[in-house]
Structure formats: structure tokens, C-alpha cells
Amino acid sequence: MRILVVEDDADLRRQLGEALKDSGYAVDLADNGEDGHFLGDTEPYDAVVLDLGLPIIDGISVLQKWRADGKTFPVLILTARDQWSEKVSGFDAGADDYLTKPFHHEELLARLRALLRRAAGHTTDSIDIGGLHVDNRAARCFVDGMPVKLTSHEFRLLSYMAMHRGRVISRTELVEHIYDQDFDRDSNTIEVFVGRLRRKIGTNRIETVRGLGYRLIDPDNVPVKK
Amino acid sequence: MRILVVEDDADLRRQLGEALKDSGYAVDLADNGEDGHFLGDTEPYDAVVLDLGLPIIDGISVLQKWRADGKTFPVLILTARDQWSEKVSGFDAGADDYLTKPFHHEELLARLRALLRRAAGHTTDSIDIGGLHVDNRAARCFVDGMPVKLTSHEFRLLSYMAMHRGRVISRTELVEHIYDQDFDRDSNTIEVFVGRLRRKIGTNRIETVRGLGYRLIDPDNVPVKK
DNA sequence: CCCCATATTCAGATTGTGTTCAGGGGTGTA
DNA sequence: TACACCCCTGAACACAATCTGAATATGGGG
Known part of the structure; x- marks a missing residue:
């Protein structure tokens, strides 16, 4: 934010x-x-x-x-x-x-x-997505009830994605909302943070949409085709 | 586009x-x-x-x-x-x-x-054609409610055809709207993509009009014929 | 029955993503 | 102030998905 x-x-x-x-x-x-x-x-x-x-x-x-x-x-x-x-x-x-x-x-x-x-169309300070709990008030995050320690930028990333859950969010959009004005966008920090976040909250919660960006999803609630 | x-x-x-x-x-x-x-x-x-x-x-x-x-x-x-x-x-x-x-x-x-x-004469960002749902905003596509994963070029193809549903679209037109300037058009990429799309969204949704091109149709709503 | 348009398959080439790591800056503590 | 620690950044490299173009198969129409 x-x-x-x-x-x-x-x-x-x-x-x-x-x-x-x-x-x-x-x-x-x-x-x-x-x-x-x-x-x-x-x-x-x-x-x-x-x-x-x-x-x-x-x-x-x-x-x-x-x-x-x-x-x-x-x-x-x-x-x-x-x-x-x-x-x-x-x-x-x-x-x-x-x-x-x-x-x-x-x-x-x-x-x-x-x-x-x-x-963002929510009514509380916290958001739940299939076992993932994001508390924007306390800036904390839990997975299946267990607290997960996130660094400040990791949390910003997660928080923004949680606010816009289900939607694909481009790297550009993430950079614009997570960093303030002066930031050199041609580096791969976003990928790095996504990687670290995945390691902490579970790989399958952040879906990558090739060529477009990332999407935060509920891994247990994906109607699978085929 | x-x-x-x-x-x-x-x-x-x-x-x-x-x-x-x-x-x-x-x-x-x-x-x-x-x-x-x-x-x-x-x-x-x-x-x-x-x-x-x-x-x-x-x-x-x-x-x-x-x-x-x-x-x-x-x-x-x-x-x-x-x-x-x-x-x-x-x-x-x-x-x-x-x-x-x-x-x-x-x-x-x-x-x-x-x-x-x-x-294109539509009023929303998404288009429905007999169980096929194309969401241009989220760049997603569903068949009978089930999400279908498309690669970026597959989606462009589908999206363009959905915008012009019912009309026959030539290969040339597809190439011109899906690729930018520098593209070598004498190859069969379009056929390849149509093939892959058909496999993913159902063969009968894309009709081949011999000598002219392709047409996206509602397979359950074909006005008799044949 | 042959020809040509269309389909399918597949192996590089290409591009997009993930991972790792070292250096720097900042922060808290002794 | 010096030290230890943590995090962020950017780059290099490893890896994966996708695209492309050609080769090969299929099928409709004359």
C-alpha cells in the first residue's frame, strides 16, 4: 500500500x-x-x-x-x-x-x-484465504493458525495481493504499490520477494501467470479441469 | 488486440x-x-x-x-x-x-x-458463448465454469475471435491482430495455435471454413445446416 | 483418386521465471 | 562507537514454459 x-x-x-x-x-x-x-x-x-x-x-x-x-x-x-x-x-x-x-x-x-x-471492498482489517490469515492491522500473517514471520516488504507484497485476491497483478503494478517514488524497476526484486513469500506461506498459494504477473489463490478451492 | x-x-x-x-x-x-x-x-x-x-x-x-x-x-x-x-x-x-x-x-x-x-459492440469486459466464458480484464477463460489455463498467445487468439464471434476470420486477419509489426507470416503458427486452443476449450467451438479461415461458435446453438 | 488446404507433431530457439548469493545499508545492543 | 545482525538489492545462473517453423499426416472436394 x-x-x-x-x-x-x-x-x-x-x-x-x-x-x-x-x-x-x-x-x-x-x-x-x-x-x-x-x-x-x-x-x-x-x-x-x-x-x-x-x-x-x-x-x-x-x-x-x-x-x-x-x-x-x-x-x-x-x-x-x-x-x-x-x-x-x-x-x-x-x-x-x-x-x-x-x-x-x-x-x-x-x-x-x-x-x-x-x-478494496473489504469490511475488516484482516483477510482469510484458505488457511492463510493476513492481519493488516497488526501487520502479521498466519498459516493454518501458525504465525509466520515476514519482513516488511514481504508483508506489503502479501497484503497488496490479499487486497486484490483472485486477480492477476502485474509486476509493474506490484512495484508501483509496494515501493515509493524513486525505485529502479529493472531488477528482479519482485521475483525474489515472491520466491521468499512462497517459501514462507506455501508455494501453491501464489500462482504465476506467465507473461502477466501473479495471483493469490486459495489452493484448496481451485476447480481443476481435466 | x-x-x-x-x-x-x-x-x-x-x-x-x-x-x-x-x-x-x-x-x-x-x-x-x-x-x-x-x-x-x-x-x-x-x-x-x-x-x-x-x-x-x-x-x-x-x-x-x-x-x-x-x-x-x-x-x-x-x-x-x-x-x-x-x-x-x-x-x-x-x-x-x-x-x-x-x-x-x-x-x-x-x-x-x-x-x-x-x-466490438460489447458492453462488458467479458464475453459468454455457450458455456465458454472469456474474461478480457483478468485474461482468463472458463469452460462450463472450469478455469482453463491458456498461454498468452492462445488467449489473444481466443479473445480476438470472441470479440468477433460468429464471423469468419481469416488467418491473415488473425496474424495481423495478434502479432505486432515484425512477424514472419509464412509459417503455420496460426494453425498450431488453433489446434492447441481446440484441445483446451473443445474442438467443436472453433469451426474451420475451408479457404477462408475460422469462426468461433456456440456448438449447442448452430442453426441446423449440414 | 489426386491435390491442396488444414491438422498434428515435435525439436530447437527463445523468452520468462526461480534461486542463489554477496555486498551494502540500516538498526539495535553492548 | 564498535559490533552483530537482518533485510534489501541487483546480478548471475539455472530452470521452465512457450513459441516457432518445418516435417509429416489427414481429409475434403473436384
Whole structure:
């Protein structure tokens, strides 16, 4: 999952970035409306945290532009306590949730998770696929009840695939959602991670579709032809 | 499905080419208006992605020429954000859809699928023909509910025939839509693929029309005959 | 009954994937 | 600060699926 944070306060921006990375997200940061808008337009984020009081272009305008362009990623807006009216215009502009400053990081994380899973059409923080349990809240994973230790990138990979289970996901899509902006895509890291994941959660859970990508499946629920 | 991409920016061109190939299309690339126009005139594309700001001949002119020549393939134009007025002239010139740069690959793919299926007169990404289900989005195929594993070229063949179900399709047409430019057509690959496809989805679904080509049919719904 | 279009088979060639590993950077601990 | 450890990255190599083109078989139509 890849998140964009647009926040002009340097301290808060840094803190948010760290908190989100700690939670296993790929994070890009912007400190003004213009850069933020450009990034949101260019990169395929899974969610955006958007401050409303921004230099150059204000948050509401940024959000409006995105929505006018058909961007559908969930947006969580941050407002100062005394700018209550902004909340309203925020929702009008297409925000999905808001948080008033100051707030606890915990709360931000919880709301973000909720947005992400809602966007993926799930209703809980965890996903079960034939004995495989992926807990996005705790960033943990179990196979047949036994905890499996995953590194952060392994978990991101699994989590993204679980969110889009059953669908074929191309390497390009995986790279775009697992890494943040600057990543040199011509290497075989994805294959390497898929390999390691398979060793940990079982080879038959990740199906490779030659020429297209990978798909997470329930190995016990594949109607076999022939 | 065979796509032409006319884009002068080398990076973007390469990226688009890869993303489209990842999705299973045959792709030709052109980096200027003149070459692009020539290719569109010469080869039977199923859709074209056309940048408007091009060297030698600009995109709008290219599009106008094609339309004046009676080319009907769907065209998706790419415009820079600040060239909004171009969009209008683009539509006037006969474009079917547009996307402003920068954009997500996923969005381009979605719009392209929409254009392709619209051009073929369908309204969804998947097609059913008497127990045969072809899902162009997931690049999957089912026979009587059972998933059938196809290789990428097998799927392209099936997909093209499904888009034009009921019609007789010549070998030449198949070759032209399944492969990109540089392909040596004097071999019997098509027969080979048809053979393999028949073995996988059932012999009676692909009818041979001697001297003309093949036709995809519903074996349970053949209007008598014979 | 012969000819030609179509089918089938098969063995390289080619391309796409999996695995392994060493070096580097980061993190936590003494 | 130095040390130990873990993870990520990129490259090299091993392996596998798929594609291709040719050789060979089959069958319909004149």
C-alpha cells in the first residue's frame, strides 16, 4: 500500500512519514499543494493524507482538481480545530474522512486502514484465504493458525495481493504499490520477494501467470479441469 | 488486440509499450507524427494511443488524416494538462477518448479496454458463448465454469475471435491482430495455435471454413445446416 | 483418386521465471 | 562507537514454459 502525505508543517510531515513507514506503507511526502497535486496525479496511491492549509495551492483546491480528473483514491483530510467549516467544504470536495489536529497517530492509522479496506471492498482489517490469515492491522500473517514471520516488504507484497485476491497483478503494478517514488524497476526484486513469500506461506498459494504477473489463490478451492 | 502508440517522449513511450504488452496486447511504437500516421494507415490496429504534441506532424493532423481516409479504429489522445483547448479540437478531429498527462497506467488500460469492447459492440469486459466464458480484464477463460489455463498467445487468439464471434476470420486477419509489426507470416503458427486452443476449450467451438479461415461458435446453438 | 488446404507433431530457439548469493545499508545492543 | 545482525538489492545462473517453423499426416472436394 502506497500513501501520499501532503503537509506543510515539517515536524508533523516527518512524524507522519515515519509512523506510516513503521506501519509498513510506502510513503511519499509533499510540503505544498502544487507538488502534492502533481504527485497524486502521477502516481497510483492507495490513499492520501491531505492537510488543508497549504502553501501555493490550498488542500481543498488540490482535492477538487483530483476529483475533477477522476481520481478515486481515498483522501483523509487534516484540519485545525478552529477551522470547522473547512471540514464541510472538504467533504463536498470529495474527502472520505477527516481528522482534527492535534491527533494521535494511532487514530490516524486506524482511520487510514478503514479507508484502505473500504476502498478494496473489504469490511475488516484482516483477510482469510484458505488457511492463510493476513492481519493488516497488526501487520502479521498466519498459516493454518501458525504465525509466520515476514519482513516488511514481504508483508506489503502479501497484503497488496490479499487486497486484490483472485486477480492477476502485474509486476509493474506490484512495484508501483509496494515501493515509493524513486525505485529502479529493472531488477528482479519482485521475483525474489515472491520466491521468499512462497517459501514462507506455501508455494501453491501464489500462482504465476506467465507473461502477466501473479495471483493469490486459495489452493484448496481451485476447480481443476481435466 | 493490436495497439499503436504514438508518443515522442522516449521514457513514456517505453513505459506504455511495456504496460500494454504486460496486459497481453501486441504493440507497435512510433515516436513522431509521420511514422505514426504511416503505421496507422498501413496496419490494422484495434486501437491507437496518440500524443498530441508530436514532431514533424502534430497529433491532431494525424488523426484528421486517418479519419479523412476512413480509418475507424478508436483513438485515445494524450494531452498535457495545460493544453485543455486541444482536447476539444481532438474530439472534433475524431478522437474517442482522452487522458491528460500525467496519468496512471491502470487508468489508461481501463479506458483502452472500454474503447476496445465498445468498438466490438460489447458492453462488458467479458464475453459468454455457450458455456465458454472469456474474461478480457483478468485474461482468463472458463469452460462450463472450469478455469482453463491458456498461454498468452492462445488467449489473444481466443479473445480476438470472441470479440468477433460468429464471423469468419481469416488467418491473415488473425496474424495481423495478434502479432505486432515484425512477424514472419509464412509459417503455420496460426494453425498450431488453433489446434492447441481446440484441445483446451473443445474442438467443436472453433469451426474451420475451408479457404477462408475460422469462426468461433456456440456448438449447442448452430442453426441446423449440414 | 489426386491435390491442396488444414491438422498434428515435435525439436530447437527463445523468452520468462526461480534461486542463489554477496555486498551494502540500516538498526539495535553492548 | 564498535559490533552483530537482518533485510534489501541487483546480478548471475539455472530452470521452465512457450513459441516457432518445418516435417509429416489427414481429409475434403473436384
